[in-house]
Amino acid sequence: MSTTPSSWLASAQDSPFGVHNLPYGVFTAADQPGRRRIGVRVGDFVLDAGAAARAAGAPSVLLDADSLNPLMAAGRPVWSRVRADLTTWLTDESFREALSPALLPAGEVELHLPFEVADYVDFYASEHHATNLGRIFRPGSEPLTPNWKHLPIGYHGRAGTVVVSGTPVVRPSGQRKAPADAAPTFGPSRRLDIEAEVGFVVGTPSELGRPVALDDFREHVFGVCLLNDWSARDIQAWEYVPLGPFLGKSFATSISPWIVPLDALDHARVTPPERDVEPLAYLDDRGGEPWGLDLAMEVRLNGHQVSRPPFATMYWTAQQQLTHMTVNGASLRTGDLFASGTVSGPERDTRGALIELTWNGEEPLKLPDGTTRTFLEDGDEVTITATAPGPDGTVIGFGEVTGRVRG
Structure with a gap:
């Protein structure tokens, strides 16, 4: 019944x-x-x-x-x-x-934009995505960094450039230096990319100096949205050592206009993939109800489906991410937004970024209209959608997050 x-x-x-x-x-x-x-x-x-x-x-x-x-x-x-x-x-x-x-x-x-963004944190929680990037940039070496399976890696982004779906994305300019170049040059990014992600919106704040425990996740997170973490890969590659992403990420982050209440996703909850490294106690979710989510995502480029990333494959959950980003006593504020990191699966057509889909430009993506892409061109439009299972066989819709590149 x-x-x-x-x-x-x-x-x-x-x-x-x-x-x-x-x-x-x-x-x-x-x-x-x-x-x-x-x-x-x-x-x-x-x-x-x-x-x-x-x-x-x-x-x-x-x-x-x-x-x-x-x-x-x-x-x-x-x-x-x-x-x-x-x-x-x-x-x-x-x-x-x-x-x-x-x-x-x-x-x-x-x-x-449905809420005023207080802070923005982006994580790196897909083992498939992290492994692919490790293989691209560190061939012949261990693809994952030594810390990856011990903590949810993340960086602090720019809250003021979070924009609602439909907002044009202006191609960013910055310093670029290819490995063969003698010196950096300045100009528009030539390797503009996307990252298909899921965002989590904080409602209830927390006290400075008091970490948020795993069991308190539901008390603080109001809802969930879709997110595109636009990325200028050439700017990012030159700037990220030693402090991580900066101008290659901060020019725009798009979110969907609808915030799905956390309570609507109870039937989408799943156990995350088996972990082969035992987490430290504050991140150990095995004794409770883990917050893996069975979201079916789809990425379209100029109307053509190019990927179907499965969110259920994410190694680190949003629950663990929230706990980790407050474990040092950092406080939450109403309107904080934290993102999952690129969602990628084990197969090529489940990778959530062009850098993976084209293997850093070495394997151009062929679109049904006969065109090819390594990275985004001016005028390209990217749309990310997602659904999740609801009660009694129903489907939960997230709407879409769309952005068109403007030169």
Whole structure:
């Protein structure tokens, strides 16, 4: 017997944006183009959340904000109550008449960055991705660095250049130096790449000096989005020694406009791959409920599918990443965003970056339209989508993150 409630909204039936999902975003509409509102995607519509709360006679102050930050900061008991209210309003026939005016066709609204990004951290959690890059850059040597299976490697990015899906990505300029060059030169990146990733959005902050334990993951993480960590490989290769990524990464990071609540992903949880190195105690998730997620991702370049990265193969989970990035006492803030790192699988068509798909440009990618690519050209458009299993055979949709390269 199905335990998933049925909505009175016809387009929500059998939709990846049904009442089992209810992702949050921020939108503007033609009637008030200057006013940003919190919306909830349901079926083919966006529900004006503040208007819906008022129509239902419920408190609306958190849902009347122009970003998700106040709701995210309110904490898990509030998140659960709001989600339960939304589910009731969209499944109880008695609310149909009151809520119908708050439903706007999804194609007629403009979506914006859904939250104010406080800090941004990017990880490197796919063993397949890390192994491929090790083989590319250190042939004949051990592909993984000695620390890789002992801790989730990451770097601190630039929060101010996180942009919403659809924002053009301007080709960055910087210093470049190929191994055969006598000296560096300056100019536009010639090796512009993508990284298909999953982002995790922090709601509840933490106290400075107090690490967040594995068991507290659900208390702090509000939801999940898709992320493209655009990368200028030539700039990155010259600058990264000894302190890691900087200008080769900080020019743009795109995220999807819909934040899927963590509670919507309970049926997508899976055990991560078996680890052959025992983690230190603070990272040991074997005694609890590990937070591997069964997300099926797809990467399209100019409309052509080029990869299907499987998120369930990730070695380090978001739960472990959150714990590791606070183990030194670093505090969380509402709006912190941390990303999984490139999602790659064991086969060529599951690699989540062009540097892997083309083996650093040595094996050009052939597209169905007859063109080839090693790295991105001006005008190229990249779209990343994903789905996850929901309750009773339903599907959870994440929407998409899209960006077009502008020279």
